[in-house]
Amino acid sequence: MARMSRELRILIVDDDALVRGGLSMMLDGVHGISVVGEAADGDEVTAAADTHAPDVVLMDLCMKRVDGIAATRKLRARPRAPEVVVLTTFDSDENILHALRAGAGGFLLKDTPPPEIVDAVRKVAAGDPILSPRITRRLMDRAATQSGAYERARAALESLSAREHEVVQAVAEGRANAEIATRLYMSVPTVKAHVSSILTKLDLDNRTQIALLAHDAGLA
The missing domain is CATH 3.40.50.2300 (Response regulator)
Structure with a gap:
């Protein structure tokens, strides 16, 4: 901000x-x-x-x-x-x-x-x-079909909470923080906190990489 x-x-x-x-x-x-x-x-x-x-x-x-x-x-x-x-x-x-x-x-x-x-x-x-x-x-489509990508992505996502899985799904759909907050009945700061936690747990740099991982896992 x-x-x-x-x-x-x-x-x-x-x-x-x-x-x-x-x-x-x-x-x-x-x-x-x-x-x-x-x-x-x-x-x-x-x-x-x-x-x-x-x-x-x-x-x-x-x-x-x-x-x-x-x-x-x-x-x-x-x-x-x-x-x-x-x-x-x-x-x-x-x-x-x-x-x-x-x-x-x-x-x-x-x-x-x-x-x-x-x-x-x-x-x-x-x-x-x-x-x-x-x-x-x-x-x-390419990301989802890479050899072994599905299994690696699924294994990585197992470290997330159920709520974080919902946020990952929304990020993969291209939704902005305000949209995610409305959809999941939470505040925008809470969404940002979840995204930050997801990035840390998965050792990723940004939301694009979250979306790629979600597609690898077949979530979108």
Whole structure:
């Protein structure tokens, strides 16, 4: 909530200077959003994050020295890490799954309309996962059919309480905290507490990974 009470600070990571310039121009013109820095390769990300303290990193995947997946994994392993939204032209199943499992909170294609990119930045900053609609079903189908994924996911979910299982189900359906609170007859702070507990118990980074695990387990 603290992030949403001030301007969102954005770091753009892409090896194409024209892409960085276009995204910076587009986002800097939006009320409540400020582009605070740019990086041209994945090996520059952690230093740029230290310098600029972004709330959200827009991350390209294919870069010459360190790719976006490795950069996301390294960044998200740090304390108080910013959220990451992958923005790429490469939408293979492997790229999507690797990026999300590395800790990205969103995955968008570069032909996504600017208003949807802005909406995604705001939602991911607020803790809501975002995927390009046309890849969501394909991703979930792939995740559910990976070898051994069902058994591993079911075993992991056994550590949760019955109430936490209900929250996992709702998260997998893409419901926001307010919707979950209404559906399960609890307060929004209680929902947030359950989500935090689920992330800790399952050793996950964000709600997107909860949704992936739920789909692996056949809950959605």
